[in-house]
Every structure is written in structure tokens, then in C-alpha cells.
Amino acid sequence: MNQYLFNILLLVFMSLNSYADVWNSPYTLDKSKKETLFSSFSLPYKHLDPVVSYSKRELMIISNIYEPVVGYNYLKRPYILEPLTLTSMPEIIYLNKQQEQVYEESSEVAFSQYTFHLRGDIFYQNHPAFALSKKGDYLYHHVRQEALEKIKSLDDFQKQGSRKLVASDYAYAIKRMAVRQNHSPILDIIQEYVVGLESFSKKITKIAKEQKSKGEELNLSSYKIEGVKVIDDRTFTITLKGKYPQFLYWMSMNFFAPIPWEADIFYQQKGLIAKNITLNEFPVGTGAYYLAENNPNKELRLVANPNYHDAFYPTLTQKEAEASHISAELLKDAGRKLPFIKEIIYSLEKESIPLWNKFLQGYYDASGISSSAFDQAIQVSSVGDMGLSEEMKERGIQLKAFIEPSIFYLAFNMVDPIVGGYSSSAKKLRQAISIAQNEEEYISIFTNERGVAAQSPIPPQIFGHLEGKEGCNLYVYNWINGKCVRKSLDEAKQLLSEAGYPNGISKETGKALTLNYDTTASGPDDKALMDWRRKQFAKLGIQLVIRGTDYNRFQDKVRKGKTQLFSWGWSADYPDPENFLFLLYGANSAVTTNGAGVNSANYNNPKYNKLFEEIKSMKNSPKRLEKIKEMIAIAQADAPWVWGMHPKSMALHHAWFSNVLPNAMSDDTLKYKRIDGELRVKKQEEWNQPVLLPLILLFLFPILMAYPLYRAYQSRQKAVIKEEK
Amino acid sequence: MLSYVIKRILYAIPILIGVNLITFMLFFTINTPDDMARSQLGAKRVTAEMIEAWKVDKGYDKPLFINEKAEGLAVVTDTLFVKESLKLFTFDFGFSDANRNIGEDIKERMVPSLAIALPTFMIALVTNISLALLLVLFRGSALDTSMMVVAVMIMSVSGLFYIIAGQVIFSKMWHWVPISGYASGWEGVKFVILPVLIGVFSGIGAGVRWYRSIFLEQINQDYVRTARAKGLSELKVLFGHVLGNGMLPILTGVVVVIPQLFMGSLIMESFFGIPGLGSYTIDAINAQDFAIVKAMVFLGSVLYIVGLILTDISYTLFDPRVKLGA
Structure with a gap:
């Protein structure tokens, strides 16, 4: 029996030992030392x-x-x-x-x-x-x-x-x-x-x-x-x-x-x-990697394709590097044969807390920043600049941030009799609401400054995105001292009054203007956001009714045009302005296409439509840019959306993970990245040495307790005999 | 006994049909086949043609309970309910809406679920019963009182707290075991230790209190006095007599749970990255994958019925007075 127990303990010890000089590593030492990238997924891939x-x-x-x-x-x-x-x-x-x-x-x-x-x-x-x-x-x-x-x-x-x-x-x-x-x-x-x-x-x-x-x-x-x-x-x-x-x-x-x-x-x-052995589960390709293992409930493993053709890390001229803001560090591998990483392991990690802790222990090479970990990872200076916290810097962790080619907006349903339409008063109502919606405050409170207020549908880095005064939406902002500054509430109230709602009271009915906001964010976690949303409308005397609904019903309402206000978003398929401007193209209206169209606000301005039809088949050129500017001006005046924000993506990676450059358009980027396995193992050992004292105390406790318990048992035995007598 | 078991199995058929009927009604009240199609096809660019094609492909183009276009028996049989339900009774769970064989997935996920649930169950059972007997031994003493207070405290704290605290203390602070992950075979031991310990610890409060109350009912019975009169030690009295006679109520609560162990634990598996069945149903509900939902509800019902039958059978093993079918 003792021999059997000894064998089991020996096996457990051996299994621990093969996981490096640390006990809490989820991987074998062999894999950690090699050029293996460790990443995660939270839901099975469909x-x-x-x-x-x-x-x-x-x-x-x-x-x-x-x-x-x-x-x-x-x-x-x-x-x-x-x-x-x-x-x-x-x-x-x-x-x-x-x-x-x-x-x-x-x-x-x-x-x-x-x-x-x-x-x-x-x-x-x-x-x-x-x-x-x-x-x-x-x-x-x-x-x-x-x-x-x-x-x-x-x-x-x-x-x-x-x-x-x-x-x-x-x-x-x-x-x-x-x-x-x-x-x-x-x-x-x-x-x-x-x-x-x-x-x-x-x-x-x-x-x-x-x-x-x-x-x-x-x-x-x-x-x-x-x-x-x-x-x-x-x-x-x-x-x-x-x-x-x-x-x-x-x-x-x-x-x-x-x-x-x-x-x-x-x-x-x-x-x-x-x-479950299908093309949907096991792809067959010519790329830098092949899927060696696919267990969507546990782990996916990509391995470098031995048949991969010659492909090399891109080489840029100094001028190109400067124009693309590429550091010298990212050019070190220029001209070298790809791929560098030999294996990528994606492990199932459903919860953000273990994911974050494993990243800090060095067991994941990169991580996003969840809102619960934001304060630990990021320091925001008094002027709003964001940088890594001291704890992250000490670990050599690096931060990568970029504006995503996406937009989140608050849409007005343009076929709604109150907030929709193209009359001067309808436009002024929407413009007034657009001014009152303080997007900068929203970004600060609810996204930890991870976003920039949008001035038009086109995000940064996409042709047609305008900077400076030219890019400032002058229906919502004023250009003051070289900055785009949100118009005052007084200006919004003036517009609201001109729209027929002085102080939010309808001139026609004498009643306060009440608008409905449809949302799926109706849980207790969303209360703060909804309170904030109500407050933005209350600033103008408008009552906002939050209509919480499940996602299916919400989509159904949007498709059928049964909403007044709702939040929506879009992420680019490709880096062309057409892929954003078509969100406001009349023929793409959701109500006329039974929801297939991407124009969920049902905006339909013939001038805008005509210009869109022209630019959609044009190549990027000054002529195209002029037409895009014209379209943006029309949309800004009509204000079918409160323009919302372009989200900023932030990610962290360890010092041993290099050649990391966010690329919103391309996903075949693993082949360019590098892992220094030796440095990773060194750091993992430095950060994860087991603390033995509690373990020793844990073993000593039953030994120390054995005698008092024995004595107590004996006295209890005597007491029971006495009771029985 | 065999006739009793057969009778119980036959009773189970209408129960399972009823459960299945309720599942269909509840699911399709909340999600229409169009919603399900949209959920599977993605948020972008979903056209009416795509939705229709998806419904035809998955069989959701058929009416739910009554097919008015059909004639004769087909009015009832050529419906989604009958077509999908019949397959379930042969344990053919079919394919998920994401085209995975559900039966294969269940088989694959059951093992990790059991790797956590079975040791947790066994260790918890032995620990809780032993501790309860210890408290019965020291009944009325300061140890008994203080342990009862501790048990109530353990019960009062959310299981999620133990998971997060366990991960922080044992993995993040003391670096003893991985925070999460899973491996099969011996390599998996280090991943399983923490969830099992947490599972055992979080259940100690309720378990010990329950077993203690069962044993306290026995401790003043005549047979215990007789055993003591024979000169048996308290340990022999407790483990040899009190435990045996307390088994019937214990079995009622315990055996019924055993088949359910296959279904896993949602929170435990989510936090420890265990690829078990715990989150399978919840993920399917979120993804509006009806094929998985109905399969899992059906399986859960079957396992529960099996548990109840096993409980009845186990009575006959521990109490010769009980005769099934008599």
C-alpha cells in the first residue's frame, strides 16, 4: 500500500517537474522554451x-x-x-x-x-x-x-x-x-x-x-x-x-x-x-500555419506549415517607415524568412480574472485590458495621456494602442414622425440632441478614455477622414484656438427652441418632449450608463424613456423601423470610405430591405445618395475626396446619427513577444511575430517561485493536532460511559 | 425488482415527452427560427434568402406542433416537435446549429466534468460524513458549537468567492498550482487539485450540518445504547452502527446526485477553464442553438430519472425490509 502511494506521489512530482522550475505553469518546460505563442479563446469557434x-x-x-x-x-x-x-x-x-x-x-x-x-x-x-x-x-x-x-x-x-x-x-x-x-x-x-x-x-x-x-x-x-x-x-x-x-x-x-x-x-x-472532422473544423490551406489540433472545448493548436512557400518580413524605406510611424525595432527582421513562431496554442479561458492573472504570471504572451484590470495596467495623467502603470513597467510589459476602424453611434430613426424627417425643425431637434450628448464625457466615464469622439462616419486612417478644422463637425462643435470644442448647452437649447420645443416643451401640445431609447443594455450593470443617457436628454428638458429589450426583439424593432433612438455600431470590412458611407445610403435602409440593409437609421437624402453612387466606384483621388467632403457635410447637417465614437483598442504584451503591430484589416499577422522562449522561461521562474512556508505549516497542522484530539477522544469516551451509567 | 425498474422506465417516457414539450414551447416563445438564423449567420449583411436557406437546411422551416399543409397523420408527424423528439428517444442528438455532432461533444466534455465532479463528490462525502461524526462524538461541546458556527459561515459565502480567493491565494500568491487549464491523464492532476479542494471546502458547511442532524437522530436510539453496553468504543459505535443506520436518508440525497455529476458545474468549469459540460447549455442558450439546448435538457431529465431509480434500488441494498415492486 505504502509502495503504491509512493509511486503515485512520484508520478505527481514528475509531472510537476516537467513543467519548469515552477509549480503553477500550465505548460511543459519544453513548450515554454520554444518559439511557441500562448494565447486564449473564451468561446468555442463556430x-x-x-x-x-x-x-x-x-x-x-x-x-x-x-x-x-x-x-x-x-x-x-x-x-x-x-x-x-x-x-x-x-x-x-x-x-x-x-x-x-x-x-x-x-x-x-x-x-x-x-x-x-x-x-x-x-x-x-x-x-x-x-x-x-x-x-x-x-x-x-x-x-x-x-x-x-x-x-x-x-x-x-x-x-x-x-x-x-x-x-x-x-x-x-x-x-x-x-x-x-x-x-x-x-x-x-x-x-x-x-x-x-x-x-x-x-x-x-x-x-x-x-x-x-x-x-x-x-x-x-x-x-x-x-x-x-x-x-x-x-x-x-x-x-x-x-x-x-x-x-x-x-x-x-x-x-x-x-x-x-x-x-x-x-x-x-x-x-x-x-x-466532427469537417472542413469547418479542420481547414486545408497554403498559409504559414496549419491547424494541428482543434478541440473547440479546450485547445486549438497552430503549427508552422512545413510546405510554406518563401515569404519574407516586409522591408520599408526610411520614408515609408516614417510615413507609417514604424519604429526601427519593427524593422529589425526586414527581409528575413517567415514565419518566426513555430507553434501557437490557444487555450479555453472563459473568465477575464484568470486570464489576466495568467498574463501577469507570464503564461500568456499578450492580453487585452478588461475594465476591471484597467486601473492596475494603465495610468492616466492629469492631462488625459495614458501610459503603463509602474507595475507593468517593472515587468517589462509593453502597451499597443490604436484607433479601430469602427464607429459606435446613437441613431435617430429617420422614418419616425418625431425625431426623423428632413424639415428644418427636425434637423434642429437632432442637432440640439447631438450637442447635448457629451461623447467626450461618455468616453471618459464608460470606456476609460478608450475612444475618440467621431465627427463623421469615417474613422481615422481611412481615406476621407479629415483632421483639424476641416474634420470638425461644426454643427456640434466650435473651432476655438485650434481645437474642436463642443457647443454650449445654450446653443443646443436655442436650436431646440427653434425646432419647436423650448425648454423641451412642445409648442404644439404643451407637454414635455418624451423620446424612447431602445436598448439591450437593461441589466443592473447597465444602470449607470442608462442614468447617464437620461441625464444627457434631461439637460435639454427632454424625457428619455429607456425601453429595455432582448437582442432578438431589439433587432426586430430596428428592422421594422419601430424605434426612435438606439445605439448601433459598425466595423470596417475593408479600408475604403465606401464601407462607412454606405451606412447612410438610402437604398441600404433597414426598413426597405427587411433588415438586410446596413442603414439602420433609414437615412435617405437624394443628394447624399447621388454622391454615394458616384464615389463608390471611384478610386481614391482628390476628386473623390471632394465628393466625400460634400457627403459628410450633408450628413452632418441632417444629423441622422449622434456621431458617437471611434473605439481605441489597447493591448499589452510581454517583453519576449516582439514585432507586434496592431493591424485592424489583416489577421494573417502571426507569421511576422517573434517569441524569445528563453527570456520567457527566465521571467516565469522569477515571477512564480512557490512559497513553501504555508505548505509546511499545512503538513504540520494535523501532526500537531493529533495528540490533543486523541486526548479529547479519550475523555469523551469516558464521559459517554458515565452518561450511560 | 426488474419489473419495478421496467415500470419506472415506462413511467419516464411521458415525463420526458412533457419535458421536451415544455422545452420546445419555452425556447420558441423567446426565439423564432428567424432569430436563430440571424444568430448563426452573424450580425452583418443577413438577407431574407440567407435566412430561408438556413431554416430549410436545419429543418426549422417546418411548423412547430401542427402542420396545416399536411394531410392525415402527417399533420402531427411532419412537424419540428415530432421529428426532433423521436430522435432524442434513440439518443441521437443530431448536429448543433453550428454543425457539430452533439453526441460526440457530450462524450468529449463529460470526461473533464467528471474529472472535477467525481473526486469532489467522493472527497466531500467522506470528509463531510467524517466531520459530522466527529461533531456528533463531541456533541454539545465547545468544539461542536464553534464548528457549527464555522459551518454556517462557510455556507453564507458565495461559491464564487471561494473560487476567486482560491485562485488568488494558491496560484497567484503562493504559486502552488496553475490558475486554470486542463490536461488529461497524470498531467491533469495539477489542474484538478484546486477546483476539487474548493468544491469540497465550499460544500463542507451545508454537508456537515445535514449529516450531523441525521446522525444526531440516531445517537440516542436503543441500538446505540446496546452497542455501547457491549463495550464498543465510540468510534466503532459511530462508524459501525450510527453510520449504517443513517445511510437511508443519506442515500436519498446522495445517489440521486450521482448521474448529475456528468453535467458538470458551470461556474467552476468557467473559472478553471475546464472543457466540461457545465457551460455547454448556457453557451447554447446564448447562441440560440436549440439543437444543443433540447439535447441537454433531455439528457438532464434522463439522468435525473436514472438517479431516482438508483436511489430506490440502493434502499434495498442498505435496508432488507425494503422490497421494490412488492
């Missing part, structure tokens, strides 16, 4: 299939596995696209209705044709879908059910293979997008542009349904889309209706990442689907 995946946290995984044709330069700002799997940027020609080439500026342009030339040195990760028998047949495309029963993961397949990336893989991805049953969120947008995609989608959706009901696999290789042509193994073209310069931004997203037909067929086997 979609790793590139045709479906649209959420940021999922893109952060699959963007490192899949490679669309183009991607954003890691260092250059403003964001710029460059070839990823191409030899050069795609050639674009413009065609008229007769398919004859015309000039870009010609009014006859009916089609744009993009030609893509692929590199010849790109191979897929190793995968059983590519494994061939000696005869050249695919080994695992139609595995017998009995054999599949023994398969628990991809590693259980004895053989793996790879093959060269070819142009038809990109065409295959577009065909998969067209199948409705794959639920691609961008199909309806893209089919407006790609020639023949809409009719192809209808046809292939029907075929897919029939094949599924018969239990047969669907190989899309033999089907063709009119506007997508594979010229040869390394060349393909896509033909669009009209001009759509934003198309290349879409092409940089994973929706257009190549899908090898072999993987699609392989993953259609029912025995694999039953075991």
Missing part, C-alpha cells in the same frame, strides 16, 4: 470554413491558414494591398457591352475583368485528402464505413500528401460560396457583381439539395461560372458587372481563399462528419 467565417476571432485563426490572392502589407499605413499568392497585383481591364476593351474612365464600361497570375511555388499543407496510392488513386476519398469508425482525428490517417496550388482552387472556392447550403454571408453582395454568379447559385443550390437527399457527394469541379474562368493552372480571370474597385478588398478576405476539391470531397464522408 466556423473555420472560410466561405462562412466572418467574425474577427475566427478570422484570427483561419487567416493564418488560408491564403487569398492578395493581403495587406503588415507595416505600411494607410493599409495597402499586395500580392500573397500572385506574382504581381491583378491586371484589370474594362470592357463594353460588346466585350471590347475600353478606357477605365469611359462611360461605356459594362464589365471589369481581373486577371490573376499565381506563383508556381505554393503547396498545400500535408493532409490525408491529398494522399495517393501507388496507382495514383486518392487513398481516403471514399473510405469504408468500418475503417472510418477507427478514425478519431486526422492524425489517424497513416498517409498524408500535398499538391501545388492551382487557379481552379480559387474558382472552386467561389463555387462553394454559391451553394446556399454553405451559408456564405457575402454571397448576396458578390453575386450582384460577378457575372453569372446569381444564376449559377440558383442552379448549384438545387443540385446540392438533390445530391444531399440522395446521399451523394457533390464535386463542384465540373461546374462553371460564366464570370470565373480558369485559363491555365496559374491563371484565372473574374469578370464583374460594371466597375467595383472594392472587389480587390473582398478578394483579400478568406471567402475567396483557395479550396482544393480533394478536401471538399474528403470531408463529405458521413463517417467523418459524425466525428
Whole structure:
């Protein structure tokens, strides 16, 4: 028995020992010392299939596995696209209705044709879908059910293979997008542009349904889309209706990442689907990493792809570095072969407290800053500048902050009879409310200064964002001494009076103006925010009724235009002003599109709409900028939104984690980053030495208590005998 | 006994149908299939075509209880309720709305849940019973009184406090064990120690008080006096006689819980990063994933019924007077 106990203790001790000279490390010493990045996730990933995946946290995984044709330069700002799997940027020609080439500026342009030339040195990760028998047949495309029963993961397949990336893989991805049953969120947008995609989608959706009901696999290789042509193994073209310069931004997203037909067929086997081995769980790509393990309930593991093609850390000229505000530190690896990190481990971490504490212990390499940890991490100076606290500095932790290409706003429902409409009084009412909503105060109180007040829909670093006096919304702010200063409440009250509500009392009814604010933030935690929101309206004598509702009903109200005021937000798909200005385009109105449109305020100004239609197909130029300025001025005057704020993202990382540069557009950034494993282990040991005294006391306590307890028991025994007698 | 068990299993069928009916009604009162589609398809750019395609793909295009377009028996059978419920009774949980095999997920998540719940349950049972017997031994003494006060204090504090305090003290301050994480096999021991200890400690107050009250009812019975008269020591009296006779009420509370151990603990697993079943249902409710919700409610009901049957069976093992089905 004692020997058995000794063996158990020995095993426990050995397991502890392999975790470095510290006891509380969740990782083995081996992994900690290597170039492994440790990160976390809080919820299981739903979609790793590139045709479906649209959420940021999922893109952060699959963007490192899949490679669309183009991607954003890691260092250059403003964001710029460059070839990823191409030899050069795609050639674009413009065609008229007769398919004859015309000039870009010609009014006859009916089609744009993009030609893509692929590199010849790109191979897929190793995968059983590519494994061939000696005869050249695919080994695992139609595995017998009995054999599949023994398969628990991809590693259980004895053989793996790879093959060269070819142009038809990109065409295959577009065909998969067209199948409705794959639920691609961008199909309806893209089919407006790609020639023949809409009719192809209808046809292939029907075929897919029939094949599924018969239990047969669907190989899309033999089907063709009119506007997508594979010229040869390394060349393909896509033909669009009209001009759509934003198309290349879409092409940089994973929706257009190549899908090898072999993987699609392989993953259609029912025995694999039953075991959660699908394309949605185990991507097959050509990127810098492959997904070696996917347990969405516990851990995801990316490992450097041994077949990854030559790719190098970007090199910038001094001028480019200065223009992009890139430090010399970030250029140290210029020209070096990628990737640097060999493995990335994402562990399930549902709660922010353990996540933060593990970051401080050195067991996570980077961390966001939750509101509960903000005071510990960040010091705000008397003039509002933010920097790291002394505790963080002592640990060598570094801070990265940037303004996200997003906007949070308070929308007026423009079809509402009170706050909506385009009359002078309606505009003045909205302008008055916009002045009274002190966004700077909101940012200070509720976001710990993590944001900047918005002056227009376009966030910083996006073409069309204006700085200085030109960028100041003069309907809400005054330009005083070189600063944009919010107008006084008196000015707001004057506007309100002119709108027909002196001191918030309606001239028509004699009653106080009461407005309804629909929100999902109705829990006890949101009380302070709602009180603040009421106060902003009360400053003008307006009563605000908070209508708390669940998210489904809230969305439903917005779709049907049954709201007056509500908060909403938007995050950029791509760095083009069109992606923000379309939030106010009349044809995108939520009520007229049953919620599919992104214009949730239902703003519809013909002048604005006309200008939008012009700028949407223009390339960035001074002419485009002038038109954008005009649009912003119209929207500022109409005030369909209280412009709200552009959030500021803040993240911390340890000294051993380098080449870290926030990039809001691109998620394939792991390959550029570096980890110094030796330094990490040194610091972990320094910060996590076990405190032994309490442990010794804990062992001594029962020993010291044994004798008094024995004596007490004996006296109790005697007492009981006496009682019985 | 076999006929009794079969009878209880047959009783369980209408109960499970009822539970399932309530789950369907409650879920679809709050979430429409359109809401579910929007939740799965994401917040951006969701068109009516996409919603319709999603509903058809997942079977949510069918009416809930009555299919007015169908004829004959199909009016009832060609509905979401019947189609989805029948599968459950064969333990075919199908696929989640995010296309994962629910049965596989449950199997995978049960193990980590059990890795925490089973040792917590066993250690807590032994500790609580031992401490309760100790207090019964010293009943009426200062030790008994003070321990009862401590037990009430332990009961009064939220379990969440013990978790956070445990993580701060044992991992952040003293650096003994990892704050959170999970590994299978021996590597997992260091991850499991803290949640198990916290689970045991947080339940001591209620457990000891309950067992103590059971044992105090026994301590003045004639059979205890007889045992003492035979010259048995107090320890033998307590562990050999009082404990045995106190087992029936203990079993009533304990055996019914055993099958539920598979379902895990939401807070414990969330804070310790344990990939168990504890948060599976809550995550599914938040994601409006009905397939998982109905599967988990069904499984929970089945396990509860199993627990009750096991309790009845266990009575016959500890009390020969009890005859099932008699």
C-alpha cells in the first residue's frame, strides 16, 4: 500500500517537474522554451470554413491558414494591398457591352475583368485528402464505413500528401460560396457583381439539395461560372458587372481563399462528419500555419506549415517607415524568412480574472485590458495621456494602442414622425440632441478614455477622414484656438427652441418632449450608463424613456423601423470610405430591405445618395475626396446619427513577444511575430517561485493536532460511559 | 425488482415527452427560427434568402406542433416537435446549429466534468460524513458549537468567492498550482487539485450540518445504547452502527446526485477553464442553438430519472425490509 502511494506521489512530482522550475505553469518546460505563442479563446469557434467565417476571432485563426490572392502589407499605413499568392497585383481591364476593351474612365464600361497570375511555388499543407496510392488513386476519398469508425482525428490517417496550388482552387472556392447550403454571408453582395454568379447559385443550390437527399457527394469541379474562368493552372480571370474597385478588398478576405476539391470531397464522408472532422473544423490551406489540433472545448493548436512557400518580413524605406510611424525595432527582421513562431496554442479561458492573472504570471504572451484590470495596467495623467502603470513597467510589459476602424453611434430613426424627417425643425431637434450628448464625457466615464469622439462616419486612417478644422463637425462643435470644442448647452437649447420645443416643451401640445431609447443594455450593470443617457436628454428638458429589450426583439424593432433612438455600431470590412458611407445610403435602409440593409437609421437624402453612387466606384483621388467632403457635410447637417465614437483598442504584451503591430484589416499577422522562449522561461521562474512556508505549516497542522484530539477522544469516551451509567 | 425498474422506465417516457414539450414551447416563445438564423449567420449583411436557406437546411422551416399543409397523420408527424423528439428517444442528438455532432461533444466534455465532479463528490462525502461524526462524538461541546458556527459561515459565502480567493491565494500568491487549464491523464492532476479542494471546502458547511442532524437522530436510539453496553468504543459505535443506520436518508440525497455529476458545474468549469459540460447549455442558450439546448435538457431529465431509480434500488441494498415492486 505504502509502495503504491509512493509511486503515485512520484508520478505527481514528475509531472510537476516537467513543467519548469515552477509549480503553477500550465505548460511543459519544453513548450515554454520554444518559439511557441500562448494565447486564449473564451468561446468555442463556430466556423473555420472560410466561405462562412466572418467574425474577427475566427478570422484570427483561419487567416493564418488560408491564403487569398492578395493581403495587406503588415507595416505600411494607410493599409495597402499586395500580392500573397500572385506574382504581381491583378491586371484589370474594362470592357463594353460588346466585350471590347475600353478606357477605365469611359462611360461605356459594362464589365471589369481581373486577371490573376499565381506563383508556381505554393503547396498545400500535408493532409490525408491529398494522399495517393501507388496507382495514383486518392487513398481516403471514399473510405469504408468500418475503417472510418477507427478514425478519431486526422492524425489517424497513416498517409498524408500535398499538391501545388492551382487557379481552379480559387474558382472552386467561389463555387462553394454559391451553394446556399454553405451559408456564405457575402454571397448576396458578390453575386450582384460577378457575372453569372446569381444564376449559377440558383442552379448549384438545387443540385446540392438533390445530391444531399440522395446521399451523394457533390464535386463542384465540373461546374462553371460564366464570370470565373480558369485559363491555365496559374491563371484565372473574374469578370464583374460594371466597375467595383472594392472587389480587390473582398478578394483579400478568406471567402475567396483557395479550396482544393480533394478536401471538399474528403470531408463529405458521413463517417467523418459524425466525428466532427469537417472542413469547418479542420481547414486545408497554403498559409504559414496549419491547424494541428482543434478541440473547440479546450485547445486549438497552430503549427508552422512545413510546405510554406518563401515569404519574407516586409522591408520599408526610411520614408515609408516614417510615413507609417514604424519604429526601427519593427524593422529589425526586414527581409528575413517567415514565419518566426513555430507553434501557437490557444487555450479555453472563459473568465477575464484568470486570464489576466495568467498574463501577469507570464503564461500568456499578450492580453487585452478588461475594465476591471484597467486601473492596475494603465495610468492616466492629469492631462488625459495614458501610459503603463509602474507595475507593468517593472515587468517589462509593453502597451499597443490604436484607433479601430469602427464607429459606435446613437441613431435617430429617420422614418419616425418625431425625431426623423428632413424639415428644418427636425434637423434642429437632432442637432440640439447631438450637442447635448457629451461623447467626450461618455468616453471618459464608460470606456476609460478608450475612444475618440467621431465627427463623421469615417474613422481615422481611412481615406476621407479629415483632421483639424476641416474634420470638425461644426454643427456640434466650435473651432476655438485650434481645437474642436463642443457647443454650449445654450446653443443646443436655442436650436431646440427653434425646432419647436423650448425648454423641451412642445409648442404644439404643451407637454414635455418624451423620446424612447431602445436598448439591450437593461441589466443592473447597465444602470449607470442608462442614468447617464437620461441625464444627457434631461439637460435639454427632454424625457428619455429607456425601453429595455432582448437582442432578438431589439433587432426586430430596428428592422421594422419601430424605434426612435438606439445605439448601433459598425466595423470596417475593408479600408475604403465606401464601407462607412454606405451606412447612410438610402437604398441600404433597414426598413426597405427587411433588415438586410446596413442603414439602420433609414437615412435617405437624394443628394447624399447621388454622391454615394458616384464615389463608390471611384478610386481614391482628390476628386473623390471632394465628393466625400460634400457627403459628410450633408450628413452632418441632417444629423441622422449622434456621431458617437471611434473605439481605441489597447493591448499589452510581454517583453519576449516582439514585432507586434496592431493591424485592424489583416489577421494573417502571426507569421511576422517573434517569441524569445528563453527570456520567457527566465521571467516565469522569477515571477512564480512557490512559497513553501504555508505548505509546511499545512503538513504540520494535523501532526500537531493529533495528540490533543486523541486526548479529547479519550475523555469523551469516558464521559459517554458515565452518561450511560 | 426488474419489473419495478421496467415500470419506472415506462413511467419516464411521458415525463420526458412533457419535458421536451415544455422545452420546445419555452425556447420558441423567446426565439423564432428567424432569430436563430440571424444568430448563426452573424450580425452583418443577413438577407431574407440567407435566412430561408438556413431554416430549410436545419429543418426549422417546418411548423412547430401542427402542420396545416399536411394531410392525415402527417399533420402531427411532419412537424419540428415530432421529428426532433423521436430522435432524442434513440439518443441521437443530431448536429448543433453550428454543425457539430452533439453526441460526440457530450462524450468529449463529460470526461473533464467528471474529472472535477467525481473526486469532489467522493472527497466531500467522506470528509463531510467524517466531520459530522466527529461533531456528533463531541456533541454539545465547545468544539461542536464553534464548528457549527464555522459551518454556517462557510455556507453564507458565495461559491464564487471561494473560487476567486482560491485562485488568488494558491496560484497567484503562493504559486502552488496553475490558475486554470486542463490536461488529461497524470498531467491533469495539477489542474484538478484546486477546483476539487474548493468544491469540497465550499460544500463542507451545508454537508456537515445535514449529516450531523441525521446522525444526531440516531445517537440516542436503543441500538446505540446496546452497542455501547457491549463495550464498543465510540468510534466503532459511530462508524459501525450510527453510520449504517443513517445511510437511508443519506442515500436519498446522495445517489440521486450521482448521474448529475456528468453535467458538470458551470461556474467552476468557467473559472478553471475546464472543457466540461457545465457551460455547454448556457453557451447554447446564448447562441440560440436549440439543437444543443433540447439535447441537454433531455439528457438532464434522463439522468435525473436514472438517479431516482438508483436511489430506490440502493434502499434495498442498505435496508432488507425494503422490497421494490412488492
